[in-house]
Amino acid sequence: MLAPAGLPDSHARWWYMSARSGWISAVMYWYKAVTAQGGYGSSMATSSQGNRRAVKVSWATYRESIGDRSPLFAEVARAWAPKRALYAGSYVDLSPATAIPAVTFLDMDRRAAKYFAESDLVASELEGRVAPKQTPEVDFVQGVYTAPLDVPEQGFDLLISLYAGPVWDHCQQYLVSGGLLLANTSHGDASIAALDPRLTLVGVVQHRDGVWTLSDSALDEYLIPKKPALADADLIRADGRGLSYTKRAWAYLFQLE
Numbered sequence: 001m002l003a004p005a006g007l008p009d010s011h012a013r014w015w016y017m018s019a020r021s022g023w024i025s026a027v028m029y030w031y032k033a034v035t036a037q038g039g040y041g042s043s044m045a046t047s048s049q050g051n052r053r054a055v056k057v058s059w060a061t062y063r064e065s066i067g068d069r070s071p072l073f074a075e076v077a078r079a080w081a082p083k084r085a086l087y088a089g090s091y092v093d094l095s096p097a098t099a100i101p102a103v104t105f106l107d108m109d110r111r112a113a114k115y116f117a118e119s120d121l122v123a124s125e126l127e128g129r130v131a132p133k134q135t136p137e138v139d140f141v142q143g144v145y146t147a148p149l150d151v152p153e154q155g156f157d158l159l160i161s162l163y164a165g166p167v168w169d170h171c172q173q174y175l176v177s178g179g180l181l182l183a184n185t186s187h188g189d190a191s192i193a194a195l196d197p198r199l200t201l202v203g204v205v206q207h208r209d210g211v212w213t214l215s216d217s218a219l220d221e222y223l224i225p226k227k228p229a230l231a232d233a234d235l236i237r238a239d240g241r242g243l244s245y246t247k248r249a250w251a252y253l254f255q256l257e
């Protein structure tokens with residue numbers, strides 16, 4: 001089973017686990033993989049001398065695992081200019097804050113909470129990466145998105161769901177009418193969204209050779225299941241993984257009616 005083109009190694013393995021065993025096993029695998037790379041929380045990394053040292057979690061170290069998605073969010077901002085984003089299951093992927101004026105990051109992981117509590121570190125990691133004259137507003141909510149969240153209903157015009165489980169099922173009430181959902185198929189979220197009649201596909205994201213693109217061309221060629229009989233939201237939820245499509249994208253941008 002081949003992972004989609006353009007995935008960094010850690011996410012290719014993550015995608016493979018999701019596809020094989022569902023997203024809960026994949027979350028556990030991801031924890032181990034990121035920890036081993038020294039990119040996770042107060043984990044330990046081994047130096048070339050064999051000494052073990054504590055590694056401080058940061059977006060910089062996490063980027064070494066997942067790459068920099070700032071150009072992706074620059075594309076979304078250029079095309080749609082969203083003002084307020086909710087990123088559920090963000091861990092410390094700070095990239096949306098480089099392009100979107102206000103971003104609420106949300107994760108259940110206490111190490112993500114610890115990172116975002118260090119506002120000086122967050123500010124320094126954004127320095128020089130944000131459009132001139134833009135002062136990014138960054139909030140963090142520690143919580144489980146399957147429970148009610150302390151954020152305003154319909155308070156966001158972009159909901160981000162990347163490799164973090166069934167966000168659309170649990171967070172759609174926070175998206176304003178006409179707002180956008182950016183989701184991938186990793187845990188079935190984009191596949192569930194594709195079956196929601198209130199959502200329209202308005203863009204596809206591709207990531208090839210380090211270049212991010214957001215396109216609205218030939219959208220009717222996407223989200224066509226290879227096995228139409230599996231295109232059932234409850235089956236996808238139970239399976240915890242997305243459908244295979246005749247033409248793939250890295251992620252999909254939907255608009256809520």
Ligand SMILES: C[S@@+](CC[C@H](N)C(=O)[O-])C[C@H]1O[C@@H](n2cnc3c(N)ncnc32)[C@H](O)[C@@H]1O
Nearest residue numbers: 030089090091107108109143144145162163164
């Ligand atoms: C594989 S990581 C992906 C992080 C980031 N979205 C990315 O693409 O690099 C999944 C993250 O989702 C978080 N997560 C999973 N289920 C969650 C839930 N129900 N509520 C809050 N966070 C959750 C995990 O704690 C973890 O940080």
